Amino acid sequence: MNTPYSRPGNALSGPRLVRWQPLPDLALFLVVNILIFFSARLALLYFLLPDIARTDHILRALYIGLKFDARWAVFLALPLALVWAWPQAERAAADSGPSLLRRLLVGIETLLFGLLALLYVFDFGFFFYLRQRIDMTAPGYVDDPAIALNMVWESYPVIVLALLLLAALVLYARGVSCLLRRHRTAWVGSAPAALQDVPVISRKRRALLTLLGFAGMFLLGYGQISSNLFPLRWSNAYFSEDNAIATLALHPAQNLFDTRRGAEAVKPDCAAALAAYPRMAAWLGLKPEPVTSCDDISYARLYVPSTPLPPDRRPNIVIILMESLCWARTSLAPAYPGSDFIEPTPFLKELAAKSRYYPNFYSPSRPTARGIFNTLIGIPDVNFDGGTSSRNPQIVDQAIVFNELAGYEKFYNIGGSASWANVRGLIQHNVKGIRLNEEGSWKAPNMDVWGVADIDLFKESVQLFSQSSAPFAAVIQTASFHRPYTIPEQRDGYEIPPAPSAEQIRYYGFDSAEEFQSLRFSDFALRRFFEEAEKQPWFRNTIFAIFGDHGLYHAPTFTPPAYLACSLQAWNTPLLLYAPGGHIPPGKDEAPHSQLDIFPTLASLTGVPFRSNTLGRNMLAPGNDQNAMVFISENITRMLIKDGYIYRNTPESLYRLDAPELENLLEREPERADAMRRTLSDFYETTKFLLYNNGKARLNAVRPQIIRLPPLTAGTSPSAEK
Helix, strand or coil: CCCCCCCCCCCCCCHHHHCCCCHHHHHHHHHHHHHHHHHHHHHHHHHHHHHCCCHHHHHHHHHHHHHHHHHHHHHHHHHHHHHHCCHHHHHHHHCCCCCHHHHHHHHHHHHHHHHHHHHHHHHHHHHHHHCCCCCCCHHHHHCCHHHHHHHHHHHCCHHHHHHHHHHHHHHHHHHHHHHHHCCCCCEECCCCCCCCCCCEECHHHHHHHHHHHHHHHHHHHHCCCCCCCCCCCHHHHHCCCCHHHHHHHCCHHHHHHHCCCHHHCCCCCHHHHHHHHHHHHHHCCCCCCCCCCHHHCCCCEEEECCCCCCHHHCCEEEEEEECCCCHHHCCCCCCCCCCCCCCCCHHHHHHHCCCEEECCEECCCCCHHHHHHHHHHCCCCCCCCCCCHHHCHHHCCCCCHHHHCCCCEEEEEECCCCCHHHHHHHHHCCCCCCEEECCCCCCCCCCECCECCHHHHHHHHHHHHHCCCCCEEEEEECCCCCCCCCCCCCCCCCCCCCCCCHHHHHHHCCCCHHHHHHHHHHHHHHHHHHHHHCCCCCHHHEEEEEEECCCCCCCCCCCCHHHHHCCHHHCECCEEEECCCCCCCCEECCCCEEHHHHHHHHHCCCCCCEEECCCCCCCCCCCCCCCCEEEEEECCEEEEEECCEEEEECCEEEEECCCCCCCCCCCCCHHHHHHHHHHHHHHHHHHHHHHHCCCHHHHHHCCCEEEECCCCCHHHCCCCCC
């Protein structure tokens, strides 16, 4: 009798291994496909090697790429695993005679492999054409199919490639068919009486084997095991500042999937960007140059310090990006007049008295992922249809001021995971040598979904900074003032005050007493940070910038009508520049500024020359307050704040921000309205252009205009130990 057990088996079908099926054959299928994909990656490395600057990152790129390869091997294995999960179907596919199920399975697997193989062919063609991996911009290159096909026919050996692809599919189909025919499995529960000496396993064992198989596939597909539960993402491939390394680590199918929303993202309008260039260049302090095409547009400038500082006298920089630090909810806003008043942020108020305080400071776009992008990159994140810019692989490569701080040790400290919103790629790909400390890096346990508590993040950040032997520049991103508003049990002596009255909650615009208490504890955590920092030798030679990632929508009751009509509380966050060593004299500056200005301003105090091609300006430069303005974008609604006015494009309106009554001034002040309308359009069109034209290679290829920084004050270079 010719049964599946009387025929010769494969190497994985010995008597012992049969009792473990389908795991051995499933593993064989996965390994073979992973090796096929990884071989293509090694071939890419051969052609890519001359472009790679960071050869020390190759092994890590291959490792990340191998994990992407494993994910797509799992995708190929799914039909096979589903059939083998059902013992009757498993035996039917292995039947020695004609098997419709086997033919169907071979056809499905070959089709899926063929689609991936064809994608690899296109991917290599895309690479040889543009030196990048295929993504969702590819359809744009075949707008004229006839020209595109002729170009492909004349540029590549199409017939040879087609024959090779066909041969690969035939071999693959035969391999899958052979694997299915020679697959052996034990009977579950009991075997038919006609079959003797066949392996039999219990139903429980078989269920466990099936569960193990799917669990293993899930882990391979997930790509990584970590406390934050984020899967392997495209941003993991951008761990290096070297574009070629990211190219090596990516997977073509994964890249197509990850760039699908980016294809919907806002795109630059060349004609509009050209028209805006002279005015925007002048506003940025540049001398506009003759431009005839978008390739000629450059906002590159080189800031040269009038007072260069040696490394041992350069100030440290610490940026504290506070979660949802809405100006209207803080103690910096007008105080609640009731007798039962409880300060929302008493320490922030104390610190403001010793700082350069900017009450009219804004996030150009929100929420958090956009606030991070605005701050780090210096370009407003105006991508709303295609998701946040940090999630778009097509614009992850940016030239930023943070990376220009030569000689500085750089930190980015976050209590949760940097995989959130794919900010990992934004940080690691654009800041060379940065130390990214995230969930899993801290000694403290996670408090909630956002990672460690702010108070622990602050304490451990002080310890990290104290270990630095060079001047350092750091970003600390907090998250505790966020739903679920968790206050940890270990509070370092903090006593929760009585809940504020309903009237006070309504006055400041809080949603609940829990939100109020969470903000107050964040303020306490900030106090503890400065108490610990004051004990360190680097404290007096450090400049601190404290501001929010964005504001909050729920309206307070005390702001002027125009402020409320435009919901400015959603973008308004206070900025404090605190320099205990006298680098910046304290005071209050009511000129409008935004997150775009943070890095250019702080970099101007380091005594280090730096380049910028973005829209941020030095807030401390003489004259910049006189023409300061803030651009705000919320999908199709865009606003411009300038000279005490706010212009909004839809519904179109022009208001005075300090007017006691809401009056649309479009008709009363048409010239101002026209000027602000044009400036708003200029800012928006320039933003769209720069999102796609601010890469590191582009900045390196142009000759920047030189801007001399003002001399540093006497207090800007104090004697310092670090």
